[in-house]
Amino acid sequence: MKNKRKSIFISITQFVLLAAILVPAVTLLLWIFTERWTWPDLAPQVFSKRAIFEIAGRKKELLQILWSSILxxxxxxxxxxxxxxxxxxxxxxxxxxxxxxxxxxxxxPFMVPATVFAMGIQITFIKMGLNNRITGVIIAHLICSLPYAIRLIMDGTAAVGSRLEEQARVLGASPFKAFYKTSLPMLMPVILSAVSMSYIVSFSQYFLTLMIGGGNVKTFTILMVPYLQSGNRNIACIYSTLFLGVTLLVFGVFEWAAGRFMKHGGGEFYTSE
Known part of the structure; x- marks a missing residue:
């Protein structure tokens, strides 16, 4: 009886979590084709393809900005x-x-508010000639992303330790080979998490990119956020859907690359030839 109640509780929890993900996603997709949807109606009153045609008209510019943001x-x-x-x-x-x-x-960087950081680093980058340049944007994003990556990888490194590397060194491996063949494969899941977190932190930066890029460096968020703020839900939902889709696609590529490395590149130091 106790196990049955536990199973029912787990099923209800899974259903609630799934609904919390799917309901906003479905609503987002509906708003792409919705021209008017007012309270208290549960379904849209007027459907339209206006937003899709508007986005299709600037497809070339959108793809360039999207590619720049991903890069x-x-x-x-x-x-x-x-x-x-x-x-x-x-x-x-x-x-x-x-x-x-x-x-x-x-x-x-966790302790400094993003607005204060952006204002301070903009002055520094102007003096260094890095403002309004892609290099400056990358460095600024890197400063914001590094704390997440370091904390995640520190936890993984603490769990893995250095004993296997020491054993590999005793067996004749060089320091780099010992790390590459023993520790790196075990750290790959946490490295993948660090890469994913750093990517999403960078991809979603708006104010920092606007300050350092100065309008010359255009990213996807620079294009998307004004529509979110203006209340143009049709266009904003299309951009939000693209944002979600591209992020999931890139994460899939990261995971595929990590899997290829695990299969062909790492973890084979102790295998016999």
Whole structure:
């Protein structure tokens, strides 16, 4: 009887969680084709393809901006993972002067409000000649993404430890090969999480991109947010759907790449030839 109640509770919880995801998604898709939908009617009163035709008219510009956003966010995600791995290993596996200061700086972006950070870094980037440039936007996004990547990879590195690498070194492997063949495959799930988190943080940046990019660097959020703020729900829902679809597609590519690495690239140091 107890197990049956537990099973019913789990089923209800799963249904509620699934509904919490699907209902907003279905509503989003409905608004793409809705011209008028007022309270208290449960169904739209007027349907229209106006928004779709309007977006189709600027397809070329949209694809260019979408590709630029994906490229910027992917670069940020990869750099965040690489820097996060090195930082996490340095903090957890090595001793050096100023170690606590380095750790503090890894969590400092969490403490600084985004508006304050954007205003301060814009002044610095103007002096350095990085404002209104893609390089400046990438660096700014990287600063915001790194704390998430470092924290995730630190947890994974602490769980994996360095014993397997030490065993590989005893068996004759170089330091890099020992890491590549032992620790890296075990860290791959958490690295994938860090890459995904860094990507979504970068892809969804609006105010920071607007400040550092100065209007010269256009990303998908720069295009989407004004429609969200203006109340033009048809166009906003199309952009939101594209945002969701592209994000899921990129995450799928990340997971596929990680799976290919696990299958062909890593974890084979102890296999016999």
């Amino acid at each position: 910027i966010s992917t670069v940020v995600a990869v750099l965040s993972a690489v820097i996060g791995i090195m930082t996490a290993r340095a903090i957890l596996l090595y001793r050096f002067p100023g170690k606590q200061v380095v750790y503090f700086f890894t969590i400092l």
